[in-house]
Amino acid sequence: MTAPDPADPPGPADPPGPSGEAAAARGADRALRAAARHSAGRLAAASACSVAAAGAALAEPAVLGHTLDLLLRQDPSGARWTAWCAAVIAAEVLLDAATARLGGGVDARSTAWLRRLGLGRLLRTAPHHAARHSPGELSARLTAQATTAGAVPTAVMGTAVALLPPLGALVALFLVDVWTGLAFLAGLPLLVLLLRAFARDSGASVSRYQEVQLAMAGRLVEALAGARTIAAAGTAEREQARVLARLPELGAEGRRTWRIYGTTVARTSALMPMLLYVVLGVGGMRLADGALGVGGLLAAVRYAGLAAGVGAVTGRLAAVVRGRAAARRTAALFDLPELPQGDRWLPEDGPGTLELQGVRVVRAGAVVLRDVDLLIPGGTTAAVVGRSGSGKTTLAAVAGRLTACDAGRVLLDGVPLDELSGEELRRETGHAFERPALFGKDVAAAVAFGGGRAAPDRHAVRAAARAAGADAFVRRLPEGYDTALPDAPMSGGELQRLGLARAFCRAGRLLVLDDATSSLDTVTAREVERALTHDVRPGTRLVVAHRISSAARADLVVWLDAGRVRATGTHAELWRDPGYRAVFGDGAEPGPHPRPAAEPPGREAVR
Template identity: 60%
Template sequence: MASAAHRPADSPPGPTAVSPPASPAVPPSTPSGVSPPASPAVPPSTPSGVSPSEPPADDLLLRATLRHSRGRSVLLLLCGAGAAAAAVALPAVLGRTLDLLLAGRAGGTQLLLCAALLVTETALDAAVALLGGLTGARSTAWLRGRATTALLAGEPRRAAAFPAGDLATRLTANAADAGTAPVTAATATAALLPPLGGLAGLLLLDAWTAAAFLAGLPLLVLLLRAFARASADGTLRYQQAQSRLAGRLTEVLSGARTVAAAGTGARERARVLAPLAEMSEQGHRVWRVHGRAAARAQILMPLLMVLVLAVGGIRLSAGELTVGELLAVSRYAALAAGIGALTGALGALIRARTAARRLTALTTLDALPHGSGELPAGGRGALELRGVTVVRDGTALLRDIDLALPGGTTTAVVGRSGAGKSLLAAVAGRLTDPDRGEVRLDGVPLTTLDRSALRREVGYAFERPVLFGDTIAQALAFGPYTPPAEQVRGAATAAGADSFVRLLPRGYETPLTEAPLSGGERQRLGLARAFAHAGRLLILDDATSSLDTVTERQVGRALATQVGEGARLVVAHRLSSAARADQVVWLDEGRVRAVGPHAVLWQQAAYRGVFGENGEGEGRTGLASGLGAGAEDDTRGGIGTEADTRPATATATATASGSDAAHHADPPPASAAEPHAVTTPEARR
């Protein structure tokens, strides 16, 4: 009986099994298919312009995987070694039994021993199969957990550099391949024992038959070496093409409506399936290498068997071997010839190694380091940016930003597209670290804060919120802690979401999958989630862009009066959002151009140009007719009046280095600036 310990590691499918990525049949380089993520957060383009490169050719992750499963791997190796020992002992016992039977002597004990060896080998083979499945599954889960943890622990832009489809491939197919490493290493090691035991048996029985077998070993070594080289390169190229295909598929699925509206379905189908040609080429290449190696082994091994049996027959005729010993020689030669079957295990190890290297690109992502500090009690979210500079691809996107934003106030950040508004918001809440400079919250550097303390006190609402959880209530409660239901519903009311949530069939307990949400409704739920967890600093990154004018005003008033006592930083693209803020930070090409109340900044044509307005008919207050027909006047506590009635301490200070004077071609008149302090680089100079 052939032992599982010395059989090939797998039986690969046929070379033509290449299909579209929904459920791809994979050549021996990739044993599992790729399913695109259900709702990809990142399209498969690289938004940051950074293309993730393959990691250095090291095996650190593979070694870590082996160490993680060393206990189960050792047990697996012991079971495999036991099965191999039974397989090696069986030929000698069979030969001895045959000689006893031919001599007419009782061989009952020997027959029982043969049966015991067969049962032992079968039982241990079953244990190897069971332990192998368990170990492989646990290793795969560990790899996926480690890669996912590294993704979430680092800066979001690092993960965004990987297309969603590529991430799905690495976390599914590549993790499954790499997870087989402990099992394959243990079974391959055990698979070496029968050939070595067979060779030792030949040497013990008859040196001439052993010499005949050893004559062919150099050819076998060369065969395995050539197979390993060619198979590794083809496996890597196949996995890369598979990632490109999965990425394109994810992109098309996420933009299905756009494709349908443009009528480009056929073109997109061709683009998605374009990598299939390379997948087919590399898959066939790996199979050709595998086939050639197997064919040569199938030719070499029988020739060695024939040679060994021929020498054994000669030795039998010369009286140097008995019939039972010749039977043992033939069985040992078969075991020794099993070394050719190691091509399967070698191929599995190559796949695991290649896949582990692709996973290394995720597990080696730099994590944001955190300290153990806490924020002082009673703080209201005073935010300071000191000399903050952020560089991407050699270009400074934020340059020498010095800001002091008082706690308990609302600050709007405005600027043209590409000015660095969202990047400033990311730095302020430590979604990314500056390359130079420091950010402080209530006097404490963000880098020294404990992770939980930071995320408990700094919240975000984004333009396109992703909702987590099974129900609306769970989606709103999702965060660093679970707020009480009353707080969640109050936040939903403040965000203008309570009214439509109550109209759903099951209200707040409506499953997300059964809640048809418009873009504005989804955005209101994202705001409600942020409001429910509002701490010292709440950052809104264009989080009201999909709201209608009336709802946006309601949310703005609630943000100022109902959402905690902390500071609020609002990335504003709407005129009304800037008008409601206590102060406005005006960014221009990564620098702070000016800081002050919206009504004062509005006197500058360049500032008005940020909003695409020419300022006609709006007066010096900036409370324009452009706010819409429903604009409220000062007597109703309307938009734009809060900045005028806040204490003088609400005014922020800003410092920007460089030649900012060239940008101030249209400064506000002195009469307009008197009631409010507007800080500009010129004023400080």
């Protein structure tokens, strides 16, 4: 089990305490085993090449030493052994290259697998689960941490195989000559110091790789900021592809980093001559005494070089430890619960009747909605009012199935929402939020954004923008509806109007507006309410309201108090209750707003 990292405090997905750490470590190990199985064939091939390369490395000094002795004695078999030397050296070089290539591929595949699994689970969970982690933390888990974790399978394999040449070389060194073996052991502390200096100075080679990672993290933060919009639109897979679109570039940078790493490792051989000189000096004295032949001296020096590789095992073990710690953080995303979906469809031409039966929602141990029973007839505009913290936003999320209830059920036209297919759910339920997130290359694409039905054409996009009061300011933009979003600075009210236009453009039989007009002025808000009645596809409206005018214009008012439905009725009926009047502030006027008269024929409806 890895020790807790002080820089990564326990969070909701990382329970504190020994049992939580043990569970997190087990989850990380399961994720790493699954990642290894994902590239099992390549990992097995890399292991085989690495073991074969270790065998060739161990055989090379003995073969070289024996060949040299034969050549010095002018033995006829020396030519044959020279060929063997060339074959062993070539095999070692080729096998090392194959191991590096296969290992880099395993790392890339494991990292991509961890990222895809974590991101897919993150975008398919309820938005409130994703909100338990900050965007920066989630970005780190899916970028840098996933990269470190993805290297664990090859690091474990490499650590095990890396022990073979140093241990075998040390044994062979003592077999060749005991004194050269002792000389190597005496110089081992110096080798450790040299390797430590190398580890300290080798971090600069990954800077370009991290630059691409940060670019991907930026897209990820955008997606996380709009998690509710993505969930409401049913476009999790599309956004997953957008966030991961630069993976090929990241792969190219990763391969470049591996090449730099290989070159750096090759150059570090220059840091070890002092140790080899000690062995060479002792071996030379043994040669002068006649206790060691020329070939034996060559073998001793070569085996000393191989034994010096034992220091690299420490670095590999450190990589495994870091990778498991990173995997623990990344694997925490795999435990995020997905919203279950069914395969049912709604009845044709249903009116949009919304019914909540005994709905109970618990968040962080506190009951947010408590045994809510509510029936909203199809075609009704229902305003949800209540003091801050009464559960209005949670009720809106449950009604549109952006989150699941812990007890009870929600039905639309008699069908439980958790039994609907994802496509049908997002086709027939629309959402608009207080702070909408816009996605797309330009304004028109942002209004048309969504899933579950065919993409609306430009005519429908403009009709929806007119209904939301957004058409006028969009036409004033440099390129109108073709203006790129980064080039279209908008106020909070303009942003809300585009969010409303998006909801109107894809309105189904149920439309949920969660405080979606809070940034609009009173006149614009009334125009939007009128358009919602006459210019948008008919259906049921559930409106989280703070304005008296919104409640007064609604067919039905749902008054929430501390997570319970305190009363339902028309605004005029509830206004008699002092507690209801207090929801809108002391001294609030009843503000009667007669419902607008029917529009003349010919008005264009947003479908």
